[in-house]
Amino acid sequence: MIDVEDWAEIRRMHRVEGLSARAVARQLGISRNTVLRALASDRPPRYRRASKGSAVDAVEPAVRELLKQTPTMPVTVIAERIGWERGMTILRERVRELRPAYLPVDPVSRTVYEPGELAQCDLWFPPVDIPLGYGQTGRPPVLVIVSGYSRMITARMLPSRQTGDLIDGHWRLLTGWQAVPKTLVWDNEPGIGKGRLTSEFAAFAGLLAIRVHLCRPRDPAGPGQRSQCHRRALPRPGGPRRGHPVCRWGQHSAVLAHHTTGLQAAADRPGQPRVPAAGWVSAFLRSYLKFTSGVVESDVPKANASEIGLPSQTFRRIRLTSPFGRTVISVTNGHLPYPYGHETTGYKVANLATTLSKAKAAGATVLSGPHLSGGRHSAIVTFPGGYVAEIHDDNSG
Template sequence: MICVEDWAENRRLHRAEQMPIRAIARHLGISKNTVKRALASDRPPKYERAPKGSVVDAVEVQIRELLRETPTMPATVIAERIGWQRGMTILKERVRELRPAYLPADPVSRTTYQPGELAQCDLWFPDVDVPLGYGQTGRPPVLVLVSGYSRVIIARMLPSKTTGDLIDGHWRLLSAWGAVPRMLVWDNETGVGRGRLTSEFAAFAGLLATKIYLCRPRDPEAKGLVERANGYLATSFLPGRHFGGPDDFNRQLTAWLAVANRRVHRTLGTRPVDRWEADKAGMLTLPPVDPPAWWRFATRIGRDHYVRVDTCDYSVHPRAIGRTVTVRADTEEITVTTAGGDVVARHARCWARHQTLTDADHAASAAVLRGKARNRQDPRLAATGTDTRPALVEVEQRELGSYDRLFTVIDGGNDQEEG
């Protein structure tokens, strides 16, 4: 079974580069049948083994010391200095990973982009408190994409920067474009990947048939377009605005970007919208599969009949108690379905933290079921068919004065009472 990265690369080379199956197999060093299976599947392969350590771990400290003194020292010289007795391939791979951290600064020059070549991506955290509901305010992240050729900007506020919300945000923004750039440039964002893509983002890249490039650490110039776009949003969109919530923020941002993309870009000397059609023509088409349907989780509904997504609890219809359900979440909606496709919960996504959201119909149905449970016949009757409880004993109710006479508190004590 191939890894998710190779699966994604198979699809990218076939769809974006128009490379035949035999060439892909030769390029990746795998069989043609493996390539065919990867192209036939819309789902990433599932990797189940736990990662194991490497024999290079024991000498990594020594390698770092040598690279700190001489960053350009060849791997063969490093092997000689540390007395390496094993294969060179694994050592060279580790040196290749560690070397960039010790190399001197690498200045960049101005880059030109071809239509549809790439889009730079980043998260912008606006310096304004946005009402999230339930008396809470926050500063959720805004996903910003800038196309390299046309400089068209598109952005959307997300509930969080988790992998699932980032994927859903990408999908909505790319759907608004109606096309997919051949490369998406990201820095080392945790939800996307540090050094290497997360398995979810690698699968997302494979579905889009695009390449996601992760910049080197401490290299903001590699995505200077989107960094400048973030500053543009902070200085030209944000000042003086007030927002009623995330939806209002996205509405105002979308309307403002429609105007901003029609302004003359200083570097290009033309308007981004005037270059957009040529830019879009060089991009890839959107796949027919909706990617948020991939990221879901299954859980069994207990008597509490609630499911937790992020930090909030959402009610589920009590008819699902004891059953295993599938919970699907995106940036706008939470949906819970049974194995038979029965929708037992549908809630708007809550942006506030640590809230409990209860559907009125779910609460009413639960109250009815609780009443029936309390009035249910005793379990022993259901088991035997007869009433096995002890018969009730009738107790005599005596006058209070008889107790006074019994303990000789008043006249006519024990003798009288006994008589």
Template sequence: MIHVEDWAEIRRLHRAEQMPIRAIARHLGISKNTVKRALASDRPPKYERPLKGSAVDAVEVQIRELLKQTPTMPATVIAERIGWDRGITILKERVRELRPVYLPADPVSRTVYRPGELAQCDLWFPDVDIPLGYGQSGRPPVLVIVSGYSRVIAARMLPSRTTGDLIDGHWRLLTGWGAVPKMLVWDNEAGVGRGRPTSQFAAFAGLLATKIYLCRPRDPEAKGLVERANGYLETSYLPGRTFTGPDDFNTQLSAWLAVANRRLHRTLAARPAERWEADRAGMLTLPPIGPPAWWKFQTRIGRDHYIRVDTCDYSVHPRAIGKLVVVRSDTEEVTVLAGEEVVARHARCWARHQTITDPEHGAASARMRGDFRHQQAARARDRRLAATGTGPPQLVEVEQRELGSYDRMFTLIEGGGATTTGETGETGETGEGDR
């Protein structure tokens, strides 16, 4: 085998210098057949080691049978099924070569988004502990929404990933946009729905007049925009920041997003804020009412005058005991209504398993409990007196004089006149001796 330099020189001498094959062979000191092979090949010579058989060749038929039955079977399982006792690397390489024959590829195509067409949604869990109050800290989820056409990002931290909090988070972010995309793309989040939206989220979609699209399982490419936005938040917003609580987190995040949405987007070669007006013009208008006043639940207040929202208990005024009340909650406030009367209003607690008591409710409860105990003691005393035969003091009936007698006494009517001595015969105004 000749070197690449010799191959190039042979071709130059023959084509440029018009040197015959025999002269080239004499000039370079090689055989004529070597010169002929060099002139016949349009590719430079390359050393290739003769192929040798692989140990996997003996079991390739078994591998094909297993892949034919289960194309997604892992190579480690295949090794166990065929009794493979050699190195796993060469087996994995052969399985990687054979698998596409039985499992067709699923290519991902690039999508072009129209203004207002859709927005992708996801939950981001920041890798930082947020103080939640009551000595607790945690890592609450952050709802992230990215508009497809403009790539504008909106995000907000939520107390939990329950359906009610997700709906309230959507409403607040979309209210900030002032418009609603025609489609919201979600993966299989439990609070939104798996396979199909939950009844509450479907009702929310009906309120917005939008469509909820749930991606197939294990298909992250379907919402690649929001996945990249999550990574952008993780690497560009979070580092070096400290937070005093969820409100501080949301305040800093809103200020940062106002700057981030004006950056130059590499894929678009434009700034998201510059494409936003056209994007919003293609969206739907917001409905006239919001979900915080629409979603609620009813419960009857028991003697323990507390209601539970998420994992926390909130006090209710004890005058609502026994009544059917309506509980409305969002990410910021919990309100309890008995008819039209507000019997409780609390700030939403982000800590877990806490009991929140309004001082007014506690004082009213103590006062009503004292009145109840006094009444119970009075009833018990009456029962004891009745059992001993003494009983409570009896009321004495008093004779009531006719009202006309008072008129005659003060001479207000004829024949009247007050007697001071009456039947004793002593001197009086109308005594018997004057007649």
């Protein structure tokens, strides 16, 4: 009987890597019939037999001590030092598992990812209390997923950091991508697993045929793609956005939209949800500028809202620059017409008309614009696969 992790790995190797059942069985050292049963089942195994242990267990403390002194010590030398008289295969496998924990992290290594190879996940918590409705405030977790190749960022606010809510958040965000990366990277979140995946999340990974990598504790190379402010929150189906910051980060520029749900009862101001209070915005802006080392370039309290799809209204627009690039912060009540607020990234180009022509030739669709607003020509475009981006060609970024 295989366990949940083996079941998930079998499905990943077969579906993602395209290996045959025979190849999977050979790599994992299990029978082909076991692989076929795992592929035929759409549910993870419900129990596993207790491990009988290994002959290496008795000498593992001595192996760890030798690796602690000399992380690169060859297996043959380790076998001689501990007086190993059994087969070398099981000793090599155990040393292979233990050695990475004692090897120093390479401070100058360069990491390169292929498209669809990896996405890094983490939870972010707002720096200030957020109105949750009915007089309640709090700081709910925001699940953030970052693509290792494109740096595309997507996020969603969750009710809690429990496993069930984390699985639901992954499902909704990956559904928005309309694609599943080969590997998800997590940094020891209890709801995901510490050292090994929780049974529920392992089953979820098996259903998607993906691998989940759990970073070692205190590994400085682990959180490579994360950023504590570049977060995007997706709208709730059939309803307004929850109150939290939203970032659309791109290669050339960023657009950050600060939204909230209606904070007043309908009887108070019917049909006119309030924008975030000035103190709330100021607190968030201070936190964002502190993290990014950014500088405010302009702050227009009543900018023309036609650039966010509301031509007869105004909104507060803040533009800043930082080592991360240029950022636009839009303070609104969150009730924006489609496709505004759905764009993932903002791009600055030399010529908007030329760019749109090339994009449409490649299968993209212009959802809005081009139009002139805020001193720039801009348009919102959706690319094959559902990727939505804002493109502009002004000189201000």
